[in-house]
Amino acid sequence: MSYCINPACPNPENLSDAQLCRACGSKLLLRDRYRASGTLGRGGFGATFLAEDVGLPGRPTCVIKQLRPAVSDVHVLHMARELFEREATILGKIGNHPQIPRLLDYFELNQDFYLVQEHVDGPTLQQEVKRSGCFDEAGVREVLSEVLPILGYVHSQEVIHRDIKPANLIRRNFDRKFVLIDFGAVKDQVSQTVAANSEDSPLTTFAVGTPGYAPPEQMAMRPVYASDLYALGVTCIYLLTGKSPKDLGYDGATGELSWQGRVKLSDRLTKVIEKMLETSVRHRYQTTQEVLQALELDRHSDSLSQGMVSSTSQSISLAAHRPGLTGRVSPAARMATEVKAQQARLEPTHLQSQAIRKPTGSRGGSAATGSKVKLDASGLRAAYSQGRRDFTLQDFSLLKLQKVDLSGGVFSQAKLQKTDLQGANLFNVNFGRASLTGAVLRDTNLSKAYFSYADLEGADLRGADLSYAHLSNANLRGANLGGANLTGATVTQEQLAMARTNWVTVLPSGKRGWR
Numbered sequence: 062m063s064y065c066i067n068p069a070c071p072n073p074e075n076l077s078d079a080q081l082c083r084a085c086g087s088k089l090l091l092r093d094r095y096r097a098s099g100t101l102g103r104g105g106f107g108a109t110f111l112a113e114d115v116g117l118p119g120r121p122t123c124v125i126k127q128l129r130p131a132v133s134d135v136h137v138l139h140m141a142r143e144l145f146e147r148e149a150t151i152l153g154k155i156g157n158h159p160q161i162p163r164l165l166d167y168f169e170l171n172q173d174f175y176l177v178q179e180h181v182d183g184p185t186l187q188q189e190v191k192r193s194g195c196f197d198e199a200g201v202r203e204v205l206s207e208v209l210p211i212l213g214y215v216h217s218q219e220v221i222h223r224d225i226k227p228a229n230l231i232r233r234n235f236d237r238k239f240v241l242i243d244f245g246a247v248k249d250q251v252s253q254t255v256a257a258n259s260e261d262s263p264l265t266t267f268a269v270g271t272p273g274y275a276p277p278e279q280m281a282m283r284p285v286y287a288s289d290l291y292a293l294g295v296t297c298i299y300l301l302t303g304k305s306p307k308d309l310g311y312d313g314a315t316g317e318l319s320w321q322g323r324v325k326l327s328d329r330l331t332k333v334i335e336k337m338l339e340t341s342v343r344h345r346y347q348t349t350q351e352v353l354q355a356l357e358l359d360r361h362s363d364s365l366s367q368g369m370v371s372s373t374s375q376s377i378s379l380a381a382h383r384p385g386l387t388g389r390v391s392p393a394a395r396m397a398t399e400v401k402a403q404q405a406r407l408e409p410t411h412l413q414s415q416a417i418r419k420p421t422g423s424r425g426g427s428a429a430t431g432s433k434v435k436l437d438a439s440g441l442r443a444a445y446s447q448g449r450r451d452f453t454l455q456d457f458s459l460l461k462l463q464k465v466d467l468s469g470g471v472f473s474q475a476k477l478q479k480t481d482l483q484g485a486n487l488f489n490v491n492f493g494r495a496s497l498t499g500a501v502l503r504d505t506n507l508s509k510a511y512f513s514y515a516d517l518e519g520a521d522l523r524g525a526d527l528s529y530a531h532l533s534n535a536n537l538r539g540a541n542l543g544g545a546n547l548t549g550a551t552v553t554q555e556q557l558a559m560a561r562t563n564w565v566t567v568l569p570s571g572k573r574g575w576r
């Protein structure tokens with residue numbers, strides 16, 4: 062189906078191959094490239110559409126954000142345009158993170174503004190709660206352990222999101238990672254000092270986030286980094302109770318949310334959430350690292366910093382939220398196990414010597430923590446067959462893994478130097494910042510693989526399927542792309558110039574030839 066994006070169209074649904082809307086006569090192919098298939102949401106400033114990019118082979122799915130002010134006031138229009146321009150700038154600035162949607166296009170057409178972004182397939186946390194019920198403590202710890210590093214990255218770029226809430230956190234289907242969306246309310250180049258006098262623009266004074274999730278200082282147009290931590294704390298309360306802030310009520314004396322009596326949590330997590338929800342910025346956590354440290358996750362901050370916490374297994378208690386993945390232990394639960402072991406003064410090698418075991422599968426049971434010993438080829442195959450998908454920071458150099466199936470795996474920052482992966486199925490694998498120097502990837506399925514900032518120097522990619530792969534900022538110096546299929550891949554001419562191609566190499570445009 063083709064969907065007309067004209068706000069005044071009385072009947073936007075059309076046949077899939079139609080060129081003009083049968084109801085209003087508007088062109089259905091936006092910028093002669095993007096065809097909307099339905100609406101994802103509408104608001105006071107515009108609408109969001111699911112679309113396909115007909116300009117690329119395979120017509121990949123994308124999301125179109127259309128600026129559509131509900132009023133014609135010149136000042137409001139200027140404010141809305143500034144909002145979209147800022148969102149485009151910020152997405153371009155921080156979009157290299159694997160858990161933030163990439164900005165694909167940005168343009169103005171007929172005095173309207175459009176953003177085209179990567180489509181993230183998966184349910185929001187709000188949808189999960191409505192579908193499967195409230196989260197337990199392990200589930201909330203998992204959310205914090207994965208979302209806090211994403212927020213830490215955003216803050217390191219001098220950006221405040223300002224609209225953290227369950228509807229803006231998606232659990233991506235292919236790897237079950239959380240993705241932070243909707244940067245329409247961002248504020249960049251901020252100061253941690255709350256100024257006495259405001260010089261905010263109309264944009265800043267309007268885009269205050271979602272009432273109930275936004276803290277007092279943000280509602281007063283004085284957002285700071287800690288404002289996002291408050292909103293994340295309110296998000297945790299929603300996950301635990303299934304109730305939005307307006308349905309919880311507030312303490313008449315302190316103005317704080319009344320929630321403790323509705324849930325049963327450990328004293329530690331209760332205190333962490335209470336400090337995240339301090340109405341006074343002075344008494345609230347100031348950084349994401351402080352929260353991680355309070356949760357006793359600080360020892361794992363190096364791996365968490367890229368939002369790629371190892372998920373050797375998932376929590377049994379999260380089975381309702383993770384269909385088909387029952388009997389596993391969450392990253393947070395695994396970390397808690399290690400902390401308890403340390404407190405019990407176990408020998409450091411005790412946890413490291415534990416092999417990966419098959420989960421018990423019984424409800425309320427437990428699974429062993431993932432082995433920290435370097436996996437060999439058979440160990441990697443076994444771990445993957447038992448459901449493990451995250452191998453962040455692991456070292457697999459020199460292994461023989463011909464024709465292995467690791468589709469959907471996460472190898473962020475992993476070492477795969479001179480690893481033989483010829484003929485392997487690596488569809489949708491995340492190799493962000495991984496080292497694949499000299500790796501053998503001949504005739505390998507790398508369709509939709511993520512290689513942002515990966516090192517592929519000297520890699521053998523002859524005959525590999527790299528269609529729609531994301532190679533932004535990857536090092537391709539000396540990589541052999543002879544006969545590789547790069548249809549729709551995200552890669553620059555400068556990168557290709559550093560690699561070796563031949564007349565049978567299929568370029569991103571779909572054409573064959575040297576570049």
